[in-house]
Amino acid sequence: MKLAVQTETTKPALSATFAARWRVFWGYCLAVGIYAITVGFFVFPSNGGIQSSYYSLVALPTLMIMVTKPSLAVHGRWLLLFLGAPLFLAISSFWSDPNVATTYREPSFFIKMLAILAFLYFAIAYVMQTYKHFSGLWVIVLGWVAGASALVGLVDYLVQHHGAIPGQWPRFKGIAWGGDTNRVAAFYTVGFLACVYLAYFKQGLCQVISVLCALPPVLVVMLAQSKVPFLVIVATVLLVIATRVTTRDWRWLAAGAVVFVGLGLWLSLGTNTFARVYSFFIRWELWQAAIASLNDNWLWGTGLNYRVSLTVDGTVFGQPHNFLVDTLRFAGVIGLTLLVAQMVATLVVVIKSLPSMPIMWFYGGWFLSGVGTALVEAQQPLMRPSYVWFLYWLPTVFIWHAYQSNKLPSEGATSAQVGES
Template identity: 25%
Template sequence: MPEHSAPSNGLNKVFNFICSWALPLGYSMLLCGMLVLPSQSTYTKFYYALICFPTLIAILIKPKVTVSFLKDPLLIIFITYLALTILSLIWSQPATDSDSLLKRPIYVLMLFFCCAFVFHTYPNRIKQSYTLACIIVLIYTIVSLAQFIIDYKPGLRMIGSGALSNPLLSSHIYGFFATFFIASFTAQRKLAYINIASFLVMFCAIIATGSRTPLLALFLVATWLTIATPNKRSIALISLIIVSAIAFLFLAPLPPLERGFSYRPEIWSLTIEKILQNPFFGYGYNTPLSVDPGIGVEFREPHNFELGVLYELGLVGFIIWLTMHLYALWRSWKFKTDPSFIVASSLLIFGIGAGLTEGGGIFSRPKEHWFLIWIPLALIFGLDSLTRAKAVLNTTMLNLDSKSYNTLTEDGRIIEADGLGPKVIQLKDKSFFKIFRRKSIISSSSIIPYAKRFAANSEQLNKLGIIAPEILAIYKLYNGSTAVQYNPLPGETLRKKLHESKSETEKALLTQQFGCFLAELHKKGIYFRSLHLGNVLLLPSGKFGLIDLADMKISGRPLSRSMRIRNLKHMQRYAEDKSWLFETHLDSLISGYSKISPIHIVKSLNLNIKNQCEHS
């Protein structure tokens, strides 16, 4: 059973409180605290109190769960980097006390565990943390912009409120949230206007700081989004970024080119010279750097995260660092149909871009640099570990006795029932609990239970880029039935959408889009026996998703012509569906289907459908 539905005892109540309230609140404060809290030291203390301490308690309560996190490759790579960093103290000449330096990587590790614990117990809490933080950050940013406009004098650069103390560092946080809003806008249609408006606020804040690097980083984000989610919104986005960058040339507090390159090339060149003197293992963790680009001022950072890694840990450390980022991006690409992965990977891309001209020391106490490195990586780790846990759950059935069943379904709302009792229940956490009863003593469900088929099909569909419900757990019930718990998809059935359509033109367009979706299913080898318009959802993003997935076969190659014909025959069992799809709007269905299907198959299907309609 998921952690939040386990039988409660004292420790479980503490653990549930930590994961449902303490850590999400701490995470929100991590995101917005730099603008809200009065100083850097206060911000750090809040991190210790609301994330480090609760996470440590959670680790002590659930050591087995913690050990399971250690199997995730991303965390393994991070711990390898952490271990090399600590080991490098042997040959380093740190500017800070070693005891203090040893704590800093642990602070980052706690953030990784924090994200994993919350995602595994209350996945929606992280989204709620971001929502709360975004609202707070927007309010403070609007106030700061208003004050900046009132007090503006030529050459003035906005810093912002709270613990923010430097325009460039402030731009990292504004850029982080600008990225969050544009990635959310691109990945899903929901709240599109709010996301765009919020992005524009953050972009104005970036302009007010006079910083240029965030523009490059945002352009990289827009490019990533265009590649990962090619749609009209992503294309519009990259156009918006280009136009905004041009506007920046005219609206920035200081003309961008007037400041030159701020001695970055000279600093990088001098840093590379030092790196080449000790290329393989570097100078060690926190070894001071001092370079003078010829202006009589010594710079203590290379102003480039990658050069910072090379300086401290050499090529060995850099390879681990690079592997960590590439692996995180690869996992995000693999699950790019999940908006959460798109948003998280976009934040990482922004961090990579912004880090090209900023930073040096990798491990530090919580500050602005965390928004470029550790917050995105920890977010991707949390998502990835949850994805892996679901894959394990899909093959492991959990026993649910009568008492546990009653506890789980208590105060639930019955969505669907038959003469034998509930079939689908909406639980208190808004997830769905679908029950499968054995129809006969001798049944294939005794070998592969329907709940397990449902979960396995959902996982395979998501891997193939077809949106399906998020599986939380599968169960074997005390009475011999099986059940699957999942998060329902948003949206409405295509049947309902067609009912509500006010014009035949709108119905024809929906039918054409469905025809294209149907062709995609067949091309990917998906034979959905229960396919009808009540099992196809039109999502807020405009894409289609599938529900009721137990009766499905997924092969590794496109369906044959005969299988496609048989699948269409299944859909003709429903009179209303048949009337819409195969009679009134057949041309639209075939038009959509032909967009990604071989012409000879399209002609054969069209002829077969017309012959069936004539004989029916």
């Protein structure tokens, strides 16, 4: 009988030990996956690497962890707000017209996209709650890899176009993520913001390396001649100068002045990024065409299709290059309201957190930069892991979970526990 009692008491202990080791293993895989789907935008030659990394190193580990019922604090109202817009977009696919679609997908496809997005929410929640110092190391890797990647891209640019320079400056495409000029410029802008954050708040060798890594992304954005990233860099430099004027930190003021003057000289003597007026015209026409396609379906939209092309000025476009307009045409005022509410909530969180969480300066800059680019480049946000994730979903999730993790001890009563301790 005594042996039987020992056996019965040993089984739960062994089970708990196995579950803990199981979570540790998959937790490390998940942390690597978060690096892959963020830093990977500066490394992978195409979006296929991002998607493969997500399914194998984020979605799968998250599922493996969740089956063990980990202790994970999830705020129900935040989860509902996060999934509100994509949920309505997915539901709207049930009343979409397949006859108008350039490429059609069944509603089940968009339900899968919703589930994939939900996995991202839980994945980052688990990593940030389990590994408290994850963000500190991750932002260093993000900024430094972005700088190194930009430098490699610049070398490739010189090799490819040295014969044309300086008579003309072809637009930079890079060697990462398929060479899409505007989106690649947006990615490197985030790398620049990470380096500025590190240089501003860190000291010693980390600060020096971050300053050096911030320069190649600036050159990339200049050569890409992409408007929103250019404006983000200008705004960042002005913000740094404004915050250092009162302290009279001449090193920062001098560095900011050099960058600012360099950008001005590029516009006046190099290639004027804002001289391509056709890009303004065509986007305005695209937005009007997308809104006109709503007809009388203003409230709930025409229903989400995988792709509904628009023809403007004799050119066929796969999407209207504005994720709010694209959401409006597919999900109507309801879908647009849900998405805007999510954006406003994110901004409120950033503003509330800035005094106590310095990293929110980077997250907030990433979010605003991404939204700015999405307003002139992106389609509706319910899609596979891709550029929209980097521009919008990833900064949104990082902001929310950083805020929730910081407030967790005082808001434990309002948190729902997923599983048991």
